[in-house]
Amino acid sequence: MDDYVxxxxxxxxxxxxxxxxxxxxxxxxxxxLLHRHAxxxxxxxxxxxxxxxxxxAATKRMVAIKKSSSAIxxxxxxxxxxxxxxxxxxxxxxxxxxxxxxxxxxxxxxWVHEAILMLxxxxxxxxxxxxxQRGNDVEVSESALRRxxxxxxxxxxxxxxxxxxxxxxxxxxxxxxxxxxxIREGRARRKFQVTADVLREAGEVASRxxxxxxxxxxxxxxxxxxxxxGAVTDVTTxxxxxxxxxxxxxxxxxxxxxxxxxxxxxxxxxxxxxxFAERALWAMLExxxxxxxxxxxxxxxxxxxxWDLEDGTVGVRMRLAxxxxxxxGEAEWDDGESFLDETRDEKAVVAWLRAVTNxxxxxxxxxxx
Amino acid sequence: MSERDxxxxxLPLDVDCHRQLADGRWAKQLGxxxxxxxxxxxxxxxxxxxxDGRLRSPEEAWRFAKGRGFxxxxxxxxxxxxxxxxxxxxxxxxxxxxxxxxxxxxHAVADFRGVPRKKWGARAKTLRRKSRITFLDPEFDPTxxxx
Numbered sequence: 271m272d273d274y275v276x277x278x279x280x281x282x283x284x285x286x287x288x289x290x291x292x293x294x295x296x297x298x299x300x301x302x303l304l305h306r307h308a309x310x311x312x313x314x315x316x317x318x319x320x321x322x323x324x325x326x327a328a329t330k331r332m333v334a335i336k337k338s339s340s341a342i343x344x345x346x347x348x349x350x351x352x353x354x355x356x357x358x359x360x361x362x363x364x365x366x367x368x369x370x371x372x373x374x375x376x377x378x379x380x381w382v383h384e385a386i387l388m389l390x391x392x393x394x395x396x397x398x399x400x401x402x403q404r405g406n407d408v409e410v411s412e413s414a415l416r417r418x419x420x421x422x423x424x425x426x427x428x429x430x431x432x433x434x435x436x437x438x439x440x441x442x443x444x445x446x447x448x449x450x451x452x453i454r455e456g457r458a459r460r461k462f463q464v465t466a467d468v469l470r471e472a473g474e475v476a477s478r479x480x481x482x483x484x485x486x487x488x489x490x491x492x493x494x495x496x497x498x499x500g501a502v503t504d505v506t507t508x509x510x511x512x513x514x515x516x517x518x519x520x521x522x523x524x525x526x527x528x529x530x531x532x533x534x535x536x537x538x539x540x541x542x543x544x545x546f547a548e549r550a551l552w553a554m555l556e557x558x559x560x561x562x563x564x565x566x567x568x569x570x571x572x573x574x575x576x577w578d579l580e581d582g583t584v585g586v587r588m589r590l591a592x593x594x595x596x597x598x599g600e601a602e603w604d605d606g607e608s609f610l611d612e613t614r615d616e617k618a619v620v621a622w623l624r625a626v627t628n629x630x631x632x633x634x635x636x637x638x639x
Numbered sequence: 640m641s642e643r644d645x646x647x648x649x650l651p652l653d654v655d656c657h658r659q660l661a662d663g664r665w666a667k668q669l670g671x672x673x674x675x676x677x678x679x680x681x682x683x684x685x686x687x688x689x690x691d692g693r694l695r696s697p698e699e700a701w702r703f704a705k706g707r708g709f710x711x712x713x714x715x716x717x718x719x720x721x722x723x724x725x726x727x728x729x730x731x732x733x734x735x736x737x738x739x740x741x742x743x744x745x746h747a748v749a750d751f752r753g754v755p756r757k758k759w760g761a762r763a764k765t766l767r768r769k770s771r772i773t774f775l776d777p778e779f780d781p782t783x784x785x786x
Contacts, residue, residue, distance in 0.1 A: 535680060566665055566673035569680060576674060576764070583674065583764035600760040602768075607761045639755075 513562030516551060520544045523567055530567070537571025543590040547573045550588060550595055550616060557620045560627060577627070579603065584626055586610075586619060601626040606636040645686065645748050647731030652720040655692030656729050656747060657700040658770065659711040672715065672772060678751065678763035685752035691731055692716065694745035701775045707741070713774035721769045722749045725762045 526538040539547075555562065563575035563586075572589030582603030589596050597619045599610025610622045625635040650656065658677065665673035679687045690700040697714040704711045719729040727749040734743040749766075751759055 531680070533682065535682065564671050564673075566675060568675065574673065574675065578671075578768070583768055585674065585760060585764060587760070598760075600764065602761040602765045607758065609757060609761065637758075 513560075514564060516548055516562050516565060519565045520548050520573075523573065526567060528571075531569055536567070536569050539567055539571050539573055540590065542593075543572065543588070543595075546590060546595045547575075547588045550597075550619075551575055553616060554586070554620055554623055558623045558627060560623070579627060584623065586623070599623070599626070601632070603632065606633065608632065608635045609637055643684070645730035645732040645750065647733055647747070650691065650719040650729045650731055650747060652718065652723055654719050654729075655716050656719055656722060656749070657690040657692055657695065657697050658687070658715045658717075658766075659690075659701065659704045659709060660713045660715060660772070660774070661709065661711055670772075670774065672767060674760065674764040674767040676763075677715075677766040677770070678759045686732075686748040686750055687727065689729060689747040689749055690714075691745045691747045697773050698775060700745070701773075703743075703745075705776075712776045712779040713772065715767070715770035715772050717766060717770040721766065725765050726754050727751050727762060727766070728753075 523539050523544055524541055526536075528536065528538050530536040530538060551563065551565075554560070560577050563577045566574045566576070568574045568587055568589070570589055572587055574585055574587045576583060576585045582601065584601040585599070587598040587600070594614045595616075596612050596614050597610065597616070598612050599608070599619065599622050601608040608622070608626045610619065613619065622635060625631045660672050661676060665676050677687070679685050690703070695703060697716050701711055701714045722729045729747055729749045732746050732748045734741055734746045736742045751762070754762055
């Protein structure tokens with residue numbers, strides 16, 4: 271199990287089989303949201319020009335989940351909270367729930383509503399209640415949820431896609447900020463809190479080294495940049511990557527010998543070809559929403575990746591020629607076919623894959639001979 | 640097999656045609672055979688070997704191939720209509736020991752020679768997708784290695 275380069279550690283009791291991985295993004299969303307409004311509250315409401323030293327770290331800890339405690343309750347227990355006093359934080363929470371300028375993603379609204387936290391403010395008693403659905407305290411008010419849902423649409427419009435990556439999530443522990451990354455370089459591990467920068471770095475690492483592994487994988491489909499909050503970035507779409515393990519399958523082929531098809535036929539793929547092909551496949555998976563493919567050797571010493579579609583099949587053949595990976599694409603569906611002539615251009619392969627795996631666009635690349 | 644035409648007549652379109660799932664790396668990955676099993680190899684000269692379903696059941700076809708020493712793991716079955724739709728029509732092609740080196744009255748072939756070679760892979764994918772796959776080798780483990 272030492273064959274991946276990036277993993278996510280999800281920490282906190284709620285994650286232990288309770289919280290879908292897809293909700294990672296929303297915890298980051300909550301952090302972004304609270305941080306943004308805390309800064310705004312400090313500057314505007316308290317009429318101060320700049321936030322004090324330590325503000326960034328303290329506001330990030332607002333979304334810390336300690337053991338089974340609730341997120342914002344835990345923030346009240348943070349020592350740094352005393353630096354600022356309750357006023358801005360309470361204001362932040364009131365903004366989250368009721369202010370017209372609040373800016374909440376629809377995903378966050380849904381998350382708050384359905385899965386993890388319930389937020390409510392009792393202005394009369396100056397109290398904030400937060401509880402999980404497994405907890406007991408307070409139900410969120412319907413008006414607050416309506417507000418979350420209404421303002422969510424706005425933030426989505428101001429997003430731009432910058433990065434995508436595939437990671438494998440792994441298990442769980444108690445610690446602050448719920449999400450930490452581990453990037454494995456050889457046998458050494460580096461641990462991070464997952465911030466926007468780390469996510470970006472992880473995406474770059476994923477692109478450079480390409481991810482390997484045979485467990486469930488998660489594709490982070492995009493990173494949003496919020497233009498009104500000082501280049502805050504956040505992953506916005508998450509889906510799982512199914513299909514059979516690729517690395518173990520490639521390792522099977524390392525043992526092959528020429529003539530494996532019998533009668534002297536069947537060239538054995540080289541280790542270099544297998545390495546190149548696996549990296550190329552990971553790059554395709556990062557760019558195209560497909561499961562991992564079924565993989566077979568070809569009679570010419572290459573490999574052939576096949577994906578089953580609802581009404582068809584897509585295949586990409588890869589072989590090595592003068593240290594270059596060459597690709598051929600073949601696709602068929604109930605009323606059409608498409609072919610990608612041999613190319614070394616990975617981007618062309620990705621573009622073709624995108625087109626042929628999407629029923630709305632595949633006719634544009636269909637063969638009409 | 641040298642380049643030649645099939646020895647018999649076209650099969651009726653409603654006849655089942657069986658294809659053996661050869662040994663090697665193509666027969667398996669989680670039980671899914673490779674589409675390359677459904678296109679002729681270079682020495683086949685454009686003719687894909689099948690078994691006439693009127694003369695043998697899928698299991699009989701598999702047992703016959705095993706008896707001949709082929710490392711087959713099972714049988715795929717599709718009607719001749721499926722092959723015809725892929726422009727690879729099926730004809731019976733009985734083999735005799737004198738002429739062909741082995742005796743097989745149920746031998747049939749799907750003729751790929753009317754399809755541009757560039758398209759063989761896609762047609763093979765269609766044939767694989769539309770075939771019924773039956774693994775018959777009790778020792779066959781379609782689970783891939785994961786270590």
